[in-house]
Amino acid sequence: MIKKVSKHIVQNELLLFEQSSPGKWGYQLPPLDVPPVDAAKALGKDNVRSEIEDFPEVSEFEALRHFTRLSTWNYAIDLGLYPLGSCTMKYNPRVNELVARTEGLAWAHPYQPEALAQGCMEVIAALERALEEITGMAAVTLQPAAGAHGEFTGILMIRALLEERGGARKKILVPDSAHGTNPATATMVGYSVENIKSNSRGMVDVEALAKAVNEDVAALMITNPNTVGVFEENIRKICGLLHEKGALVYMDGANMNALVGVARPGDFGVDVMHLNLHKTFSTPHGGGGPGSGAVAVAEVLKPFLPGPRLKRAGNQWQWNYDLPHSIGRVRAFYGNFGVLVRALAYVMAHGGNGLRQATLDALLNANYLRILLEPHYDIAYNAPSMHECVFSDDRQAKKGVRTGDIAKRLIDYGFHPYTVSFPLIVHGALMIEPTETESKQELDLFADAMISIAKEVEENPDLVRKAPHLTRTPRVDEVTAARKPIVRWKRPAAAPQS
């Protein structure tokens, strides 16, 4: 039975361009308080455009209605459990939104004099300090704009350090369970990629790793807990193997939500790592950004951090640009500051104890779901789960139903699907991460839905295979979209401009 949702009215809506009427507008500008300027004279006739062809022309209220209607077609964490494994969809506290809009912060210009930007600089300094403490690392940069951007920053620093030690080396080792960004990043920094196999428990195969590590290896990029939600129990040994050969360890911190307050990468041998502030630190995903990919480093990598760096001079903060070993900037200005404000507010609301408690709650929720679902779905690896649990669709595949089908059926039950078909090492993966912010009631509803779908697979597999049935939009033809890409609206040739 579907308990969480029932049918209701949803509005249809044309594209903005299709509902435009010539001469409509939704803006007001004050009267110009200086003499108008003839654009053609000031800029040259050829430099002035005639009009922005087909640009929207709607009223303010039409604009509001348009976007409000569109919003009702979205699922969101505010509507219910969003169990995307590895994505950490947790509650986005609204106080974070409020403080990020504080006038003096939101309207601060990146080039305003340092003496008049002390509040912003203090936010950056305070968050750097908190993240150093949480990761156990020596220093943090907040410049990277996203996780992948952070990876890029970290691997650039590794390269810079190795070059200083005599040679950049040739390759980066990446476990086969890793996110696709890891190998893509290595390539952008001029390294080749060698895959490392996982063992039967979903962990890095230490023997295979030991054979692969040699003087050509610059670093290992490891996710811990890894993408099957399992802590790499040999992490100290793994770090030792790399360090023995003069190589470094990069940790993808996408799953840091499982470690905050209970283990620190800096303590177990990691040299450099990134944090996704939009995951662990609760800043909203916003439909795909903005994020922030803070990077934490061990002492040995500090000189290579991107600049500028904060520096204390008396009782004032200053930006220090004199960094001879820095890899350079990875982004203009100082990073996604607005995201940093939100992350700092999250850290403050929790405090040290609260952050640790959030981790334990995230582990509790994931393990609770695992226990409820294990009788109905095959767990991928028989190893202890941390913040997420990964199943395979082996049992359901026998009935011709795959993980993607189960995911779509879950939508009918009022839930966003889990992460589908990732990690690649699990055949037909269902990767489920509930996060700490879900109640037992919501978890029970979700488990009920999953169990009910497992029964449907047995009794009526077609029902699942053709899902979703209740959404405003049924299954979408993604194949045709890729074959004949249409990525913008164009005025239909037959309809003359009115």
Next chain:
Amino acid sequence: MLATIGLKSEEDLISYLPSDVRFSKKLGIEDGKSEYEIVDYFKALAARNANGCASFLGAGVYHHYRPVLVDAVVSRGEFLTSYTPYQAEISQGTLTSIFEFQTMVCQLTGMDVANASMYDGSSAVPEGAMMAVRITHRDRVLIARTVHPEYREVLRTYTQHQGIPLDEIGYAKNGQLDLDDLKKKLSDDVAAVIVQTPNFFGLLEQVKEIAALVQAKGALLVVVVAEAVALGLIEPPRDADIVVGELQSFAISPSYGGPYAGIIATKEKYIRQIPGRLVGETTDAEGKRAFCLTLATREQHIRRDKATSNICTNQALLALMATVFMTVYGKQGLRELAEQNLAKAHYLAGKLDLQFDAPFFNEFVVRVNSPEKINARLLEKKIIGGLPLDRFYPELKNCMLLCATEMTRREDMDTVAAAFKTQ
């Protein structure tokens, strides 16, 4: 819940962590604060920043009015708290708005296709350069010194280990790109030439002439737009092969440098080389129009080390802000907004001693004995002056960059003009 799992306490959840890995101390972070205390803390920090000052800073980040509708839309939880729209059936809101965003970026820039947005303008520049390298199978990149200095730094960081030699093109006496220097450096191995318009000095570049030179040599022209409001009025860079840029001007608050929304747009024929997320039109099982993420085979989660870029996200919420902004202003409003910017900047410029004589939009370079002294004096009147340029251009030691937008008041401009007169 613990009983269901078969555990006695939450601590048992981490009992299997090796003891030499477990963190047994307490994090050195103060105890949790209440909502009120948090709001208070950030208010106090904000009070230590510039407050109530008029500002003449631009240089890639602009003070434009944010229509109230923008926050009304992006504060909706359905937009704010959703993930990347992989599940098309329950993400049509985000997908449709991104499709509209991509369309408006094309209309603005004169390009055929645009992606769902980039991190920001600065990181879009190397993505544009890398794209040109892939298309031309050449490796050298030339970038004008009149491109935002921090964008150029980011390009250097990105390209340093990818076998992409970089060279800069100087500027002429009038502040525009030096065409002779371009001709000299434009060899057969150049993949891309990158220019910005309006350039860092606020001046329009001669995009048509530059495009002809560049394309005659088989290279691609990448045009950077850092002040998107200009596109309401100026001829878009239709002759470019790739347009990258920054949409901060479209209702994204300056926020001390980010988050912003970058753009990348190009010609139809290069669509499969564009990095990042793309939304495409298709149909659903009932034959109705629907949208989905498309051409994912370019991306890292499929192609891994062979991907067009390691970029994984776009800046969806910021792109939505820009989309609402463009919708509210619309065809007529964006032009009027740009005209107001032009008029304000020219009013102020008319009273000052300009360094360059090429046409400018809403920023310009002024000669002054001591930028520091004049800024200090303006600050006494609660005005943040312009950006001293010697930091980026040592040869422009006595110059500063000033910006005026629709939000700049005439009386403040008169105050600035008076201060320059009595320097």
